Amino acid sequence: MDFEYTPEQIQLRKAVREFAEAEIAPHVMEWDEGQIFPLETVRKLGSLGYMGAIFPEEYNGAGMGYIEYAIVIEELSRVDGSLGIIVAAHTSLCSNHIYKMGDEEQRRRYLPRLATGEWIGCWSLTEPEAGSDAAGTRTRAVNERGEWVLNGAKTFTTNAHHADVCVAMAVTDRSAAQHGISAFIVEKDTPGFRCGRKENKLGLRASSTGEVIFEDCRLAAGQLLGRMNEGFVDSLKVLDGGRISIAALSIGMAQGAYDAALRYSKLRKQFGRPISEFQAIQHKLVDMAVELDAARLLNYRAAWMLDHGARVTRESSMAKLFASEAAVRIAGEALQIHGGYGFIKDYPVEKFYRDVKLCTIGEGTSEIQRLVIARELLKT
């Protein structure tokens, strides 16, 4: 066992932190209030290799592992969770589905553009009637003379309105339930494909979340991604990695909230002393620091296992469950330490408090993580 960061990981964290402080921090509230998608910043992240961290260099990726990828998501989210979720949905859902399940032609067409941020990706599984029960997908794909014709609608797709490529799941065999859903790659200009409503959200407001609609959307046979009827099963494998990025998103935002609270507690004086000298405040900071450390360790274990080719369903679910719930608690305590000022938009903690809640919901709610982990535990 080795608990040291490598010199490269230390350098990576420093580089992403410096980028986030210089290029993201000054705009965070403006983007949040205006619900402005930070396209220019996303392109810059692409040119630095952060939009394709986990893909091999032959596909223009940065050739990093999941621990490095988690560091990137953490450091972006420490400043703005919206950037964290934009990069996460693009990388570990859309691009990774293509990387893991795509044939060589698909990898060559899509990954180099996605990995450099020239194209933005989104991934559509959820539907209005199929959220936690994602196998209840209704969007259907019918094969007509060698072409696929898609009809239906997806909801809550991160990046939908800015994506050049969408990986979407649709029913191809109604009688086969989980083994009757396939994945498709849809390019944004495909006739019959469009985005619908963009959601007005509690948090992560600079990221866009919305509907994706298919109306007689015709796709060439080569747009089927992975094996026919195995798209749902493949999605679960993709989500194993995706949950590491939601844990990293949680950890990054929790770190941002903790850092702000620690700083504030040393500056704010009441009863003639900095509030950090009160034991009640110290205990909050201690509990926050312990939970943050535990969340990080759980997530790096899952990331390390994934990098070593292991199955991580249990470990990534545990990391996501713990990190997201801990992050909600940490952001709440960070706000409490700020007192009334925590409720005011001049301080960063109110935004962390709003943003972090998504982490207990997206890519499987906490209830569903417990269901997944229970299944894994009861197997043995």
Ligand SMILES: Cc1cc2nc3c(=O)[nH]c(=O)nc-3n(C[C@H](O)[C@H](O)[C@H](O)COP(=O)(O)OP(=O)(O)OC[C@H]3O[C@@H](n4cnc5c(N)ncnc54)[C@H](O)[C@@H]3O)c2cc1C
């Ligand atoms: C900001 C945002 C971004 C998102 N991005 C994406 C994306 O990019 N792509 C995508 O495909 N989806 C995305 N989602 C969708 C997200 O994954 C779903 O919202 C989530 O899986 C829950 O589904 P639901 O909202 O339909 O809730 P429901 O499934 O209706 O759940 C409602 C409640 O019931 C509970 N529940 C449901 N079933 C059970 C059960 N069997 N046992 C116990 N409790 C249960 C849930 O835990 C929850 O508390 C996003 C959502 C949001 C809000």
